[in-house]
Amino acid sequence: MSKQNEKEKDFVKDITKMEDDFAQWYTDVIKKTDLVDYSPVKGFMVIKPYGYALWEGIQAFLDRRFKETGHQNAYFPLLIPESLLNKEKEHVEGFAPEVAWVTHGGSEPLAERLCIRPTSETIICSMYSKWLTSYRELPYLYNQWCSVVRWEKSTRPFLRTSEFLWQEGHTIHETAEQAQAETIQMLEIYQEMAEELLAIPMVAGRKSDREKFAGAEATYTIEALMHDGKALQSGTSHNLAQHFTKAFDITFQGRTGELEYPHQTSWGASTRLIGGVIMVHSDNRGLVLPPRLAPIQVVIVPIAQKKEGVLEHANALYEELKALGIKVKLDDTTENSTGWKFNEYEMKGVPIRIEVGPRDIENGVIMAARRDTLEKSTVERVGAGETIKKLLDTIHDDMLERARISRDEKTFTFDTYDEFKTKMVETPGFAKTMHCGLDACEAQIKADTGVTIRCIPFAQENLGDTCPFCGEPAKHMVYMAKAY
RNA sequence: CGGGGUGUAGCGCAGUUUGGUAGCGCAUCUGGUUUGGGACCAGAGGGCCGCGGGUUCAAAUCCUGCCACCCCGACCA
Numbered sequence: 001m002s003k004q005n006e007k008e009k010d011f012v013k014d015i016t017k018m019e020d021d022f023a024q025w026y027t028d029v030i031k032k033t034d035l036v037d038y039s040p041v042k043g044f045m046v047i048k049p050y051g052y053a054l055w056e057g058i059q060a061f062l063d064r065r066f067k068e069t070g071h072q073n074a075y076f077p078l079l080i081p082e083s084l085l086n087k088e089k090e091h092v093e094g095f096a097p098e099v100a101w102v103t104h105g106g107s108e109p110l111a112e113r114l115c116i117r118p119t120s121e122t123i124i125c126s127m128y129s130k131w132l133t134s135y136r137e138l139p140y141l142y143n144q145w146c147s148v149v150r151w152e153k154s155t156r157p158f159l160r161t162s163e164f165l166w167q168e169g170h171t172i173h174e175t176a177e178q179a180q181a182e183t184i185q186m187l188e189i190y191q192e193m194a195e196e197l198l199a200i201p202m203v204a205g206r207k208s209d210r211e212k213f214a215g216a217e218a219t220y221t222i223e224a225l226m227h228d229g230k231a232l233q234s235g236t237s238h239n240l241a242q243h244f245t246k247a248f249d250i251t252f253q254g255r256t257g258e259l260e261y262p263h264q265t266s267w268g269a270s271t272r273l274i275g276g277v278i279m280v281h282s283d284n285r286g287l288v289l290p291p292r293l294a295p296i297q298v299v300i301v302p303i304a305q306k307k308e309g310v311l312e313h314a315n316a317l318y319e320e321l322k323a324l325g326i327k328v329k330l331d332d333t334t335e336n337s338t339g340w341k342f343n344e345y346e347m348k349g350v351p352i353r354i355e356v357g358p359r360d361i362e363n364g365v366i367m368a369a370r371r372d373t374l375e376k377s378t379v380e381r382v383g384a385g386e387t388i389k390k391l392l393d394t395i396h397d398d399m400l401e402r403a404r405i406s407r408d409e410k411t412f413t414f415d416t417y418d419e420f421k422t423k424m425v426e427t428p429g430f431a432k433t434m435h436c437g438l439d440a441c442e443a444q445i446k447a448d449t450g451v452t453i454r455c456i457p458f459a460q461e462n463l464g465d466t467c468p469f470c471g472e473p474a475k476h477m478v479y480m481a482k483a484y
Numbered sequence: 485c486g487g488g489g490u491g492u493a494g495c496g497c498a499g500u501u502u503g504g505u506a507g508c509g510c511a512u513c514u515g516g517u518u519u520g521g522g523a524c525c526a527g528a529g530g531g532c533c534g535c536g537g538g539u540u541c542a543a544a545u546c547c548u549g550c551c552a553c554c555c556c557g558a559c560c561a
Contacts, residue, residue, distance in 0.1 A: 012522085014496095023555065042553075098560070119561095152560070153485075164561075213561095233561060272561055303520050339521040346521095357520055367520085450557085484561090 011284035012347060018284060022228040026156075029278055033287050033348050036157045043155035043162030047271070050348070053295035054274050055165060059145065061197045062167060062269065065189045071141040071169060076123050078146075079114040084122045088247040091121065094214020098150040100162075116149040121215065121240070121266055124170045125248035132252050135174050138262060139182070143169040158275035159232075159484050166270035172245065172262035174254070179263035183239040186267040187220045190235030198273065199290035199400040200224050200280050201407055202234060203430070203479055205455030210442050213266075217241035223454045223479065225407040226279035229428030231454045231481035234276055237267035275484070280403050281372075287349025288372050290399055291392040297327040298388060299350045301341050303357030305332055314356045317366065320385045326392070346371060351395050352388060372399055411479075417469055424451055430479045436467035437475030445469055445480070453478045 011017055014032050018025040030036050035051030047055065063073070079102060086092050099115040117123065128140060147165045155161050169186060173179040187204060194200045202222035212219035216238040224232045244250075245261040254260040281288040291297055298321055302314040314330055321328040329350075331341055345353055355367040366384055369376040372395050379387050410429025414420045420431055435441070435453065446452055460477050467474050 014522095021555090027554080038553075040552095094560090148561095150560070154555095154557090154559090156554095160561075166561080236561075268561075270561060301520095305519080334519080337519055337521085337523055339519085339523080341522090342520095343522050355520070359520075 012286065012343060015284060015286060015347075018227060023156075025284070026275075026279060029282055029286055030157050035274070038157075041162075043152055045157045045161050047165075050295060051274065054277065054289075054293060055271055057197065057293045057295070058193070058269070058273055059167070061193050062189070063145075065193070066143050066167075066169065069141075069185060069189070071143045071171075073144060074142045075144050075146070076117075076120050076127065078117060080117050080120075080123045082113050082115060084126050085115055087122060087125075088215045088244050091215035091244070095119065095150075098152065100149050100151050117146075118148055118150045119266075119268070120144065120146075120148075120168055121170065121244055122248075125244045125250060125264075128170075128172060128245075129248045129250040132172070132250055132262065135252050135254050135260075138252065139171055139173045139178065141169075141171045141182075143167055156275075158271055158278070160272075164270050164272065166268050169265070169267045171265045172250065173264070174252075174260075174262060176241065176263045179241070179265050180239055183218070183220060183237045183265045183267070186265070187222065187235065187237040190237070190267075190269055191222050193269075194222060194224065194234055194273075195400060197290065197292050198277050198280075199292075199396050199403060200234070200276060201400060201404040203455060203457050205457035205459075205479070207236075207455060208437075208439075208442055208453045208478070210439055211453060213238045215240060215243050217243060221455050223481075224276050224280060225410055225430055225481070226276070226484070227406070228279070229410050229481070231430065231479075231483045232272070232276045232279070233454070233483065234273055235267075235269040238265060240264040240266060280406075281399055282349065285374075286347030288399070289349035289351060291351040291396045294349065294351050295327065296329045296345075296348075296350045297392055298329070298352045298354060299341075299345045300328065300330045300354045300356060301338060301345070302330070302332055303338055303355055303360075305334070307358050309361060310356065310358060313361050317354065317356060317381075317384065321388060324385045324389055326385075326389060342369075346374075351392060354388070370395060372402075413463060415468060420468065421449055424449060424482070428482060430454070430481050432461075432463070432477065432479055434462075434464050434467055434474035435476060435478045436470055436472035438467075438470065438472060441467060441470045441472070451480050451482055454481050454483060455479055 015028040016024040034048050036048060037046045039046050095118045099118050102114040102116065103110060145167045147163050149163045152160055152162050171182050173182060191202050191204050194202045202224055204222050207219040207221055213236065218239045220237045221233055222235045224234050226232055241263055242261040245264050251259045251261060277293065278287065281290065300314050300318055302310050305311050311332060314332065318328055318330040349371060351371050353369045360366055364381045365378045366381055367376055368379045368388065368391065411432055412423050412427065412429060413432050414423055424431065442453055456476050456478050463477055465474055
């Protein structure tokens with residue numbers, strides 16, 4: 001394989017450079033690559049086919065894993081009576097400020113107003129309460145794919161929208177141990193999805209009490225670090241203990257004959273993940289999509305396609321790749337020039353571009369260009385299918401590794417609060433530190449700097465004996481960052 | 485909710501200071517030549533200048549009220 005670099009430009013004119021204005025770069029990328037459009041209602045976005053295909057990829061992976069672990073899909077209603085939402089105190093306090101209300105049916109005012117679900121714990125609990133009678137029925141392992149509405153004040157496509165697509169799993173179990181095992185199992189599936197599908201390395205751990213889900217006993221999270229040093233919560237799994245089952249009077253007759261409350265979990269991942277994919281992998285030329293998620297994994301661009309034999313060769317290659325299960329597109333349109341096509345597919349993040357022209361046919365080769373590194377190489381035509389398939393895996397591995405290196409480079413330790421503040425401003429990223437575990441200390445840091453505890457990682461290290469923020473004895477190691 | 489910015493053709497913008505025929509680039513349509521890194525020539529179509537009120541012979545432009553969106557903060561997946 002001979003290699004040649006073609007990096008005459010590392011940006012395109014349509015997209016703001018990320019080092020100039022990261023927020024604008026993000027907006028440019030999603031708009032120029034046709035992932036979304038803004039709708040007439042603020043905060044509600046249209047997900048266009050190319051963007052929706054990314055969500056379908058995430059859905060397919062998770063849905064398969066959910067089912068492999070014994071879960072079933074169901075569907076619960078969009079509207080929740082106010083009285084149900086109000087049953088769990090912490091929950092309603094957490095969500096009330098951002099729920100949307102339905103007050104009329106046609107022109108008639110409703111006797112009780114209905115909220116559009118911001119999440120479905122309450123409606124699902126009301127049904128579980130009706131259904132559950134015996135320990136023999138447990139566990140309930142249900143999931144639903146739906147959208148929820150949270151009336152956000154400031155919104156950004158994928159990262160924070162007033163309506164977003166997600167899945168929410170809701171399970172109840174006989175024992176606390178089973179619920180805890182379920183909570184952790186689902187978090188691990190999210191992490192597996194992030195790393196194997198999205199090529200995004202995650203830090204997994206528990207949320208502080210301040211950051212946990214409204215109504216949860218404990219919230220677990222996977223956190224990713226973006227190009228700009230801000231963290232993105234990418235999936236959460238909650239152990240709800242008996243908070244909701246008691247509030248909703250969900251009971252069953254246990255093995256001893258006594259009435260018991262089951263132990264509950266809920267877990268979710270949303271279209272926000274797509275924002276993460278963009279902010280971790282993409283560059284100034286546009287999207288860089290991880291191969292297993294890319295709606296088009298390989299695009300074949302025939303060169304001088306009117307010349308004899310070119311299209312036939314391109315077609316044969318297309319069929320060969322397709323037969324290997326590769327999502328391949330042959331662009332034999334004539335409206336746009338070759339150069340235009342190169343730029344277009346690069347902007348759209350297609351992992352591999354293959355060029356087939358008269359010269360290559362003569363030499364028995366094809367040209368393969370990697371989107372992630374922009375490297376172009378010559379591939380023998382015989383056996384090209386297998387070579388390309390392997391290259392897709394290599395690209396995935398390389399992207400994951402680069403993201404890991406980038407994250408680690410942006411992860412820092414420090415000795416004093418002042419040093420922490422300086423580094424957070426000058427080289428933002430994950431701050432790895434001991435913490436006292438006191439809520440007042442955490443609140444003070446947030447008020448001072450806007451930085452929050454992203455998680456208390458499972459992988460604990462002992463970095464010292466005192467909390468560098470307040471001087472109290474250290475309780476555990478945490479990752480801190482500014483967050484989306 | 486605070487601070488900043490922007491609304492003019494499908495998209496991106498100029499024009500507004502100093503009122504006087506609605507402009508440019510890209511995209512679109514027609515015909516032709518092209519095609520190994522965003523092609524070229526010729527022609528064509530496309531506008532409630534965000535919305536309402538006012539000033540004026542005359543308003544994209546001046547005054548006034550409203551609305552929407554974007555960005556940065558505060559709060560949340």
